[in-house]
Amino acid sequence: xxxxxxxxxxxxxxxxxxxxxxxxxxxxxxxxxxxxxxxxxxxxxxxxxxxxxxxxxxxxxxxxxxxxxxxxxxxxxxxxxxxxxxxxxxxxxxxxxxxxxxxxxxxxxxxxxxxxxxxxxxxxxxxxxxxxxxxxxxxxxxxxxxxxxxxxxxxxxxxxxxxxxxxxxxxxxxxxxxxxxxxxxxxxxxxxxxxxxxxxxxxxxxxxxxxxxxxxxxxx
Amino acid sequence: xxxxxxxxxxxxxxxxxxxxxxxxxxxxxxxxxxxxxxxxxxxxxxxxxxxxxxxxxxxxxxxxxxxxxxxxxxxxxxxxxxxxxxxxxxxxxxxxxxxxxxxxxxxxxxxxxxxxxxxxxxxxxxxxxxxxxxxxxxxxxxxxxxxxxxxxxxxxxxxxxxxxxxxxxxxxxxxxxxxxxxxxxxxxxxxxxxxxxxxxxxxxxxxxxxxxxxxxxxxxxxxxxxxxxxxxxxxxxxxxxxxxxxxxxxxxxxxxxxxxxxxxxxxxxxxxxxxxxxxxxxxxxxxxxxxxxxxxxxxxxxxxxxxxxxxxxxxxxxxxxxxxxxxxxxxxxxxxxxxxxxxxxxx
Numbered sequence: 001x002x003x004x005x006x007x008x009x010x011x012x013x014x015x016x017x018x019x020x021x022x023x024x025x026x027x028x029x030x031x032x033x034x035x036x037x038x039x040x041x042x043x044x045x046x047x048x049x050x051x052x053x054x055x056x057x058x059x060x061x062x063x064x065x066x067x068x069x070x071x072x073x074x075x076x077x078x079x080x081x082x083x084x085x086x087x088x089x090x091x092x093x094x095x096x097x098x099x100x101x102x103x104x105x106x107x108x109x110x111x112x113x114x115x116x117x118x119x120x121x122x123x124x125x126x127x128x129x130x131x132x133x134x135x136x137x138x139x140x141x142x143x144x145x146x147x148x149x150x151x152x153x154x155x156x157x158x159x160x161x162x163x164x165x166x167x168x169x170x171x172x173x174x175x176x177x178x179x180x181x182x183x184x185x186x187x188x189x190x191x192x193x194x195x196x197x198x199x200x201x202x203x204x205x206x207x208x209x210x211x212x213x214x215x216x217x218x219x220x
Numbered sequence: 221x222x223x224x225x226x227x228x229x230x231x232x233x234x235x236x237x238x239x240x241x242x243x244x245x246x247x248x249x250x251x252x253x254x255x256x257x258x259x260x261x262x263x264x265x266x267x268x269x270x271x272x273x274x275x276x277x278x279x280x281x282x283x284x285x286x287x288x289x290x291x292x293x294x295x296x297x298x299x300x301x302x303x304x305x306x307x308x309x310x311x312x313x314x315x316x317x318x319x320x321x322x323x324x325x326x327x328x329x330x331x332x333x334x335x336x337x338x339x340x341x342x343x344x345x346x347x348x349x350x351x352x353x354x355x356x357x358x359x360x361x362x363x364x365x366x367x368x369x370x371x372x373x374x375x376x377x378x379x380x381x382x383x384x385x386x387x388x389x390x391x392x393x394x395x396x397x398x399x400x401x402x403x404x405x406x407x408x409x410x411x412x413x414x415x416x417x418x419x420x421x422x423x424x425x426x427x428x429x430x431x432x433x434x435x436x437x438x439x440x441x442x443x444x445x446x447x448x449x450x451x452x453x454x455x456x457x458x459x460x461x462x463x464x465x466x467x468x469x470x471x472x473x474x475x476x477x478x479x480x481x482x483x484x485x486x487x488x489x490x491x492x493x494x495x496x497x498x499x500x501x502x503x504x505x506x507x508x509x510x511x512x513x514x515x516x517x518x519x520x521x522x523x524x525x526x527x528x529x530x531x532x533x534x535x536x537x538x539x540x541x542x543x544x545x546x547x548x549x550x551x552x553x554x555x556x557x558x559x560x561x562x563x564x565x566x567x
Contacts, residue, residue, distance in 0.1 A: 029221065030221035030261055033221060033259045033261060034261055034263075037249070037259075037261070037264075040250075041249055041250045042249050042250050042251050042252075043226075043246075043249050043252065043256070043258035043259065043260060043264075044258060044259045045256065045257055045258060045259075046223055046257050046258070046259055047257055115253075115255045115256065115257075116255070118225060118255040118257075119253070119254050119255025120255075122225070122227045122237075122254055122255055123254065125227075126227065126228070135228075136227050136228050136235045136237065136243045137228070137235060137243070137245075139241070139243045140235065140243040140244060140245065143242060143243065150240065154240075178332075179329055179332060179333060189326075189332060193337065198241065201241055202241055205241065213225075213237075
């Protein structure tokens with residue numbers, strides 16, 4: 001691994017291979033996230049994180065400037081990222097007032113709105129789940145573990161959400177109409193029982209006003 | 221690394237929802253808010269078993285528990301008895317040596333509807349009670365209806381389960397006195413044969429009984445037997461014959477006769493009602509009436525459920541045994557009477 005890493009780094013330097021560079025950045029993305037998260041003591045927001053862009057630039061910079069006598073590449077990259085982040089914070093503090101104004105007024109409005117909508121949907125979903133005796137936490141412990149089980153559950157959930165009769169029974173009884181479902185789709189009693197909570201949650205998300213959650217969860 | 225959205229915030233952790241509605245606990249960092257999208261790493265995820273030593277401790281305890289309880293488990297979870305319940309819902313219960321239900325299976329759709337996984341681990345008495353109550357609630361079972369319990373002893377040589385069932389039935393007259401409970405016995409071979417046919421052992425035994433009591437009906441049978449069909453098709457002398465069958469362990473002859481009689485009356489009323497309806501709807505069309513009446517009668521014959529067909533057939537069979545074969549003329553007379561009735565009501 002280390003051998004190939006060094007090889008890759010030399011290759012990038014000597015031949016200016018941008019593709020290889022991108023690949024390396026992709027590979028080390030979790031590492032970069034971790035550095036940022038440790039530095040800010042916060043989770044990194046995928047949509048909007050100045051610190052993340054600073055760190056990405058810093059990582060890119062360390063690829064270009066690294067050579068063998070600077071020690072291990074990873075240690076070196078850590079150092080560069082950290083110092084660039086410190087620089088950024090210092091600079092930011094000087095211009096704090098200005099940037100904050102900017103943030104409030106222009107940049108973040110769209111993101112804030114998005115986050116607000118998402119938050120509302122989450123709160124609504126939490127409430128709707130509780131009407132079925134579920135919560136996010138309960139969902140966690142009863143999640144299907146195998147990918148195939150999960151796919152099947154999603155398939156069942158889709159069938160329910162597209163079938164008026166099933167949906168009606170589902171909403172009235174606040175439970176899966178198991179026998180009716182078994183008539184519509186080839187699924188066993190056991191599967192339905194085991195994936196019950198997950199199916200219920202997916203049906204709710206699919207049929208309710210959870211536009212952002214649906215988009216976000218990529219189950220469509 | 222994973223992308224997710226924070227959906228819940230607790231004192232010591234956050235709940236994050238990732239792709240495919242996957243929820244996970246992650247450690248709390250500064251400025252978490254609901255609806256915030258985050259990148260999170262495997263190290264941020266709090267596993268439900270939080271530390272390694274606990275994993276080892278659990279493993280050791282489990283191993284101990286497994287080895288110690290293996291013997292007890294075998295005792296507790298070996299199937300000693302199989303009891304099948306047939307109303308129309310068919311359910312098969314597997315009992316351990318303490319008559320605790322360790323497995324249950326709905327053998328048809330209705331059977332699936334009345335069972336519940338919570339029933340596993342309960343005593344057979346409670347489970348039977350719940351099953352009968354569920355059947356009543358879902359209207360599979362009416363007052364005076366039939367409940368068939370069939371027992372198969374797998375490991376016990378004695379018939380303790382039959383005694384136990386008797387105890388259970390007599391112990392709860394409120395529930396069981398309103399219906400007719402018939403207990404019959406089957407062997408493991410019967411159970412295997414029933415499994416092969418995909419029916420409950422109870423129905424399998426009923427088919428056997430039918431062959432004994434009413435061979436013609438049995439020979440003409442195309443569909444799977446149902447409990448109602450069998451019992452409501454019985455004649456009074458059939459019930460006497462039934463009582464002498466070896467496999468029958470428990471039945472209340474008098475109640476059964478009454479119930480069957482009541483059912484026949486009810487069916488007759490229904491047929492008459494239908495005839496009346498047909499008669500009145502034909503009003504003013506007197507020329508076609510006789511033809512239509514014949515048609516109506518045919519329709520009724522078709523419409524009356526299978527059990528009645530069997531009933532009629534048993535009647536004919538019985539009649540054949542008699543010297544002058546009066547069955548046919550009787551039937552004709554009956555229908556003539558009915559026609560007369562209708563004419564009167566129409567006018």
